[in-house]
């Protein structure tokens with residue numbers, strides 16, 4: 001039975017102006033189990049013929065059948081399948097992968113056939129030991145002699161069965177003794193039933209084959225049969241009883257291992273490539289963390305201004321120069337507002353600057369006249385004593401609540417000042433309570449604060465009924481925006497004009513939130529540019545890597561790697577670089593954040609799992625996007641061109 005049939009095969013290289021007709025109307029067939037030598041001078045077209053037979057190259061015209069199936073009708077995957085399972089290549093220059101051990105080199109084709117690691121290694125060691133290499137399993141090609149390397153390459157050719165062994169000048173680079181040894185092995189393979197096609201320019205080697213075809217200037221000039229020995233297949237075929245999934249798994253694992261290997265063997269280059277990704281990811285993650293932390297901090301301060309409160313101030317707004325002098329707000333406004341159903345309570349606030357006197361100490365301090373609800377609304381807690389009652393507010397009681405700053409300043413030696421009398425602007429006030437330390441200190445955190453009933457502040461201290469602000473606590477069930485509008489309407493109606501403005505903590509919160517979010521987005525998009533630059537770096541280095549490893553790609557294709565396998569390998573390498581970069585970036589950012597959180601109280605970083613997951617997803621995406629083009633270039637290489645590259 002003919003395993004190979006060639007009819008009128010022509011191969012023309014080059015363009016119209018510079019054509020080389022390497023093969024001219026070549027016709028012959030090879031019987032299963034035969035041993036054919038192709039002989040001819042240098043440049044006669046032997047290798048060209050061999051490459052066409054091995055499905056590494058396609059003829060310009062003619063028919064080529066393997067096992068009665070026309071090869072020209074096959075797609076790239078089917079051709080790869082043939083190279084993988086049917087052919088075994090032995091090259092003149094061995095073509096082993098320099099980074100792999102002998103067993104791994106020998107077992108490489110089985111990866112593309114979908115065999116698991118254990119069985120792969122077992123079979124490879126078995127074949128290597130049959131070839132007298134049992135002590136060289138772990139040696140890399142540069143630790144082996146030429147003859148030994150050629151035997152490893154023979155083992156590789158046999159790995160997936162090697163029904164048809166294609167040997168192009170297998171002894172060409174060897175000394176005569178190693179050459180003889182290799183020929184002996186090839187003859188044994190023939191006897192075990194492998195079909196052998198061997199290319200040589202040496203008549204004595206060709207004479208050892210059963211059939212000798214001589215080729216001259218691309219034409220067959222002689223076809224001589226020396227012996228009729230055709231053998232049945234006796235060698236163990238490779239057992240692959242696995243589905244597509246297992247195949248995918250092994251090729252993915254192989255791609256992953258190769259990528260790790262490639263990254264480790266080019267440490268500096270990989271690190272520099274990753275740098276762009278590291279910086280990009282670190283800045284995005286840091287910006288978001290910084291934004292989150294400062295937003296939380298600002299929110300905390302706003303919350304300390306009281307929840308659901310609206311402050312009403314005289315004037316047109318912040319920056320209104322007159323607002324200090326405008327006395328448009330009255331106690332009656334506050335009383336009127338307090339009666340509204342949507343308002344829990346409203347208190348007028350009066351402020352007075354003056355001198356505080358106690359025994360020999362005299363200091364400047366600020367006195368605020370407030371309502372009894374003030375402390376609850378603003379969330380100020382009492383450390384000792386009590387706050388004043390509504391009764392005392394009505395009666396203009398001369399009582400005062402002081403804060404911890406005042407306590408430390410005025411009563412340095414008396415931690416329990418309740419009951420003491422202090423003098424503010426010549427008016428005696430009795431201390432009834434001390435507030436707790438403010439745990440959300442604002443900008444003027446070390447100023448001394450004192451609170452009296454607003455009635456006391458107006459009539460006893462200031463001597464007039466001017467009030468500076470009104471604080472309104474809106475019912476929890478009412479939307480603060482709606483409340484603000486209603487207050488606006490009421491006061492405008494009362495005053496006949498709008499001579500006040502409001503500070504609504506809720507709307508401040510919303511503004512702060514939206515501002516920080518915008519800032520985060522803005523700075524993040526700048527950081528994304530760095531990520532894109534990083535991605536271009538990855539693409540660049542992958543293109544270099546593909547160029548450097550073109551020969552490796554050629555070898556892999558020759559022994560059965562599909563385009564998908566090659567694409568996968570380079571894509572995984574790019575993604576791996578980016579993921580490692582992303583991981584390092586996140587780590588860098590977190591360590592930076594930890595340091596900042598440790599040393600600084602003003603700044604902080606708040607990392608969210610979402611942003612970290614997002615960053616890592618982003619770096620994976622960059623790997624895929626920027627790695628795809630180089631990987632596709634690699635996978636679309638022509639096997640024969642790739643093999644020929646140095």
Ligand SMILES: Nc1ncnc2c1ncn2[C@@H]1O[C@H](COP(=O)(O)OP(=O)(O)OP(=O)(O)O)[C@@H](O)[C@H]1O
Pocket residue numbers: 013014020022040041042043044045046047048049201
């Ligand atoms: N890729 C190519 N582009 C152009 N011409 C080519 C190409 N490959 C081979 N040739 C030409 O085709 C002819 C046959 O080359 P081939 O490599 O098949 O020779 P060979 O018989 O294997 O020689 P050798 O014994 O030196 O290896 C030569 O003239 C060569 O210059």
Ligand SMILES: [Mg+2]
Pocket residue numbers: 046047048
């Ligand atoms: Mg050649």
